[in-house]
Amino acid sequence: MQTKPFRIGTRGSPLALAQARETRSRLMAAHGLPESMFEIVVLSTKGDRITDRSLALIGGKGLFTEEIEAQLASGQIDFAVHSSKDMPTKLPDGLHLSVFLPREDVRDVFISPVAPRLLDLPRGATVGSASLRRQALIRRLRPDLNVIVFRGQVDTRLEKLARGEADATLLAYAGIRRLGKLDVPTEVLDPEIFPPAPAQGAICVESRIGDARIDALLSAIDHAPTRAAVTCERAFLETLDGSCRTPIAGLATIGDGQLRFRGMILTPDGGTFHEIEATGPAADAADLGATAGRTIRERAGAAFFESWI
Template sequence: MTNALLRIGTRGSPLALAQAHETRDRLAKAWPELAAPDAIAIVVIQTTGDRIQDRTLQEAGGKGLFTKEIEDALQDGRIDLAVHSMKDVPTWLPTGLQLTAMLPREDVRDAWFSLTAKTMDDLPPGAVVGTASLRRQAQVLARRPDLRVVPIRGNVQTRLRKLEEGQVDATLLAVAGMRRLHTADRITSIIEPEIMLPAVAQGAIGIESRADDTRTNRYLAALNCAETFTRVTAERGVLTALDGSCRTPIAALATLNGDRLSLEALVIRGDGSQWFRTSRTGDPADAAEMGDDAGRELKSLLPPDFFGPPGTPGFRPPEWS
């Protein structure tokens, strides 16, 4: 490994490794000197988020749990680049690090899994839905307040096993992850964004590096998908303005149509009882500003206790009724 030209840091889950391998393969294709078998090494780093399985991420401390140890290795030079699921990356990066590239974005939608119900609407009252995502929980309960949502942790394989064992009646995962694992055939149905708005940056792979590492950054420049970077920048702008984390059910989706960037953003109570939604359309060059403006608008509308105890009376816009 010491002879490798580049060292990629990643979590050790099957999905994280698939993303690291995709990054390695793209680098090898772009740069002949990186095509040799030992030119790129993949370094597996266990994160706090991987070790904690007995409670939800909200209880454990939020998104940085999946990136801190990898970023520590990046800062002290044990690795040259880090590959992340962008939806796991906090909006504030450690000093000296930057998001240098993003790969072409996969399907942004959420996938529905159930042995008995084709869609969420087909579940009987009182059925149990398992999810580790507060965003998914909130949107499920907004549409189906008669269902029961319980925490379910673990990688893709673990969650699907719990479904098959009957621990839950349904669960949800990202379509992107299933496709990257070549297991999309196991999806029961796909939930459109009109029904469940995706997580910020869902389906995007981000590559983090040291800002002053000109050699690595030159390699990574060839991998960057400008469209994905623009879309994710707008969505993360919403998250930054709202001071969002795994503890705050926030959803956002930016799309590019020609020379126009459209952004939908949502913030919702964890029990689905109240939410606020906004949208923006503008120049892709203004992606960060659009996201910030949308997030600030939403923040200005929130009651002081919005992320506090559930059950506060809310409203249901017609399209969500």
């Protein structure tokens, strides 16, 4: 019987802590365990420490996970809680994404003191975003806008906006909801027009492959529909060699055992894009995502991807 607290690794941002606490609460409810049986271990990552440059310039998504995964692999923590969209498609040997919690709202939100909607911003207005996908989609819809890099935690970005460093910004609605900041968005963007990042809104748990004790603990909170949807989206991303240099959107939805996927790739200027849709059994999620990725890559042609370099 477990006597020491399970150690949960996480980044230290308010959003990361909210996600770790949600995971802890679900595990407490599933197993009838007290809060004292879980210790949240806050770990600093390079991605958190370097906030003045885009992720594409300093190494990509792995900067938010490397230190945490090192502690997980060495046994210093029992499992780690992440935002699924921050996870690289290739994980370190011996680790896997073992659990996905029920997905939050997948949409992006527009936040601005200047205009109620993205389409209402005045010509030449400045929009700050750290995401190449959001930047490309903004330029696709409003090529007249000035788009700049805007990094940092949610509160940091909102403070930058309040100081006038930009006229607007975009964030994930899931994070806004988890932080209880529902009064902040001025527009919730339609995912048919402004599709989300692959795995957006989904919390995942990373653990060691073959750790039966932790597998038994975590399996009780795995949400199968979210797992299938995120598996499809990550397979699409992996097939396209997705990183923080690539504007890629993708969303899978599950109903009655069937999966519907819609993916999009864009040039960074938003001027050229390709879309694809796929449907099939949710059990075939990985194959559906990978096939969609190969198909859209062939359709776009090699020249399209040169614009990402």
